[in-house]
Amino acid sequence: MSFVYILIGTVAFAIVAPIVGCLLAGLDRIISARMQGRVGPPLLQPYYDVRKLMEKDDVTVSGVDGVYMTCALVFTAFAGGIFFSGGNLLMSAFIITMASLFFIMAAYSSRSPYAELGAGRETLQVMSYEPMVLLMAVCFYMAAGSFNVADAFLLDKPVITIIWPAFLGFLFILTIKLRKSPFDIAMSHHAHQELVKGTTTEMSGKTLAKVEVMHWCETVLFLGWTGMFFLWMNPVSFVIAVVVALAAWFFEIWVDNNFARVKWQAMLKSAWLVALVAGGFNIIFLMFV
Amino acid sequence: MSYATKSPWVIHYDASSCNGCDIEVLAALCPGFDVERFGIINTGNPKHADIFLVTGSVNERNISVVKQIYDQMVEPKVVVACGTCACSGGIFHDCYNVLGGVDQAIPVDVYAPGCAVRPEAIIDGVVQALGILDEKSKALKASKRGA
Numbered sequence A: 001m002s003f004v005y006i007l008i009g010t011v012a013f014a015i016v017a018p019i020v021g022c023l024l025a026g027l028d029r030i031i032s033a034r035m036q037g038r039v040g041p042p043l044l045q046p047y048y049d050v051r052k053l054m055e056k057d058d059v060t061v062s063g064v065d066g067v068y069m070t071c072a073l074v075f076t077a078f079a080g081g082i083f084f085s086g087g088n089l090l091m092s093a094f095i096i097t098m099a100s101l102f103f104i105m106a107a108y109s110s111r112s113p114y115a116e117l118g119a120g121r122e123t124l125q126v127m128s129y130e131p132m133v134l135l136m137a138v139c140f141y142m143a144a145g146s147f148n149v150a151d152a153f154l155l156d157k158p159v160i161t162i163i164w165p166a167f168l169g170f171l172f173i174l175t176i177k178l179r180k181s182p183f184d185i186a187m188s189h190h191a192h193q194e195l196v197k198g199t200t201t202e203m204s205g206k207t208l209a210k211v212e213v214m215h216w217c218e219t220v221l222f223l224g225w226t227g228m229f230f231l232w233m234n235p236v237s238f239v240i241a242v243v244v245a246l247a248a249w250f251f252e253i254w255v256d257n258n259f260a261r262v263k264w265q266a267m268l269k270s271a272w273l274v275a276l277v278a279g280g281f282n283i284i285f286l287m288f289v
Numbered sequence B: 001m002s003y004a005t006k007s008p009w010v011i012h013y014d015a016s017s018c019n020g021c022d023i024e025v026l027a028a029l030c031p032g033f034d035v036e037r038f039g040i041i042n043t044g045n046p047k048h049a050d051i052f053l054v055t056g057s058v059n060e061r062n063i064s065v066v067k068q069i070y071d072q073m074v075e076p077k078v079v080v081a082c083g084t085c086a087c088s089g090g091i092f093h094d095c096y097n098v099l100g101g102v103d104q105a106i107p108v109d110v111y112a113p114g115c116a117v118r119p120e121a122i123i124d125g126v127v128q129a130l131g132i133l134d135e136k137s138k139a140l141k142a143s144k145r146g147a
């Protein structure tokens, strides 16, 4: 039965998440522009960008990067489906990592030095955030008694009350997951880094459009994870979760606009330190209560 | 209208400009003019770009670079020559190593003159280029359907 839910969830996520993600991306660009004293593009600009990319000619260096990106998109939808149908949080986390790995493969497949370096750094990003993601899932399990997200609705108080350190740790790595500024070392949305476009250097047209759409879906999924901490029995908690997720997202944009890019060493060390302190101590604390 | 005109991404290359025109190109991206209002982004990557902004004249050393950037761009694409040097060679036209305007290397669609070219002229040039981009985009679609 749960498999049917996941399938329905995946299809629903594949339809709704790109729409929501696209609007969020458009808002992101407007808010960023306002923070910089500019007017910014129209709200639907990300949609126009993707439509334009689909109209471009088909050019590819390796011939397989498009296939890898399709796989990445499918796994992203699957991860979102598992999460939003109330399924296993740990599974969702693993499958979204799978999508990242396909994205990395797509970058490696071009053999271009910029893309390879970008792919290497994307791998480092995965290495940086993965410990905290796993510890977050473990903390959720210990607090809710189950890995199933749907079980959060059975709790009489939200998990945030006892795993707030894990939440703070998750907020830290959310910046890496969303590829935002201090940690956008593999691919920047802005063309002023030494790797130019890093992972996506050799991608164009439809393949690049897939990267954009994957990014929209990822944003929705990760904001879903953020909101999950605030769910409990009360139906009002759903509204609170959405508000908190949007607040976290606004915070990420603010961080993106205010901090300069760090080196990968700083990213890896700080992310692991945060995972150890926030996640580790949270687990130890939970073991004794 | 094709979507190409709603999200024109540019790449800017300094051929052998004196840097006067480059500063004006970047000025067009700053808050004062904010071309992102029209969806214009400076990509820095030829594979992502739709519009090629070249400043400065073409010489023996950089002609291959100009050609390569142009070849790496994915159709439909347009070229805007920014500044008098890029249009005709300008003040450097009779230097021993200068070949002339950008049209000596690649097909140029729009010429935006000025020394240095004013941001308004660049924006006007890009807007004209959008019309050409639209036509090219439609032609590409038609040829794809035909094939």
Ligand code: SF4
Pocket (backbone or CB within 6 Å): B016, B017, B018, B019, B020, B021, B055, B056, B083, B084, B085, B086, B090, B091, B114, B115, B116, B117
């Ligand atoms: S047109 Fe004038 S400002 Fe522009 S590159 Fe040539 S000399 Fe410099």
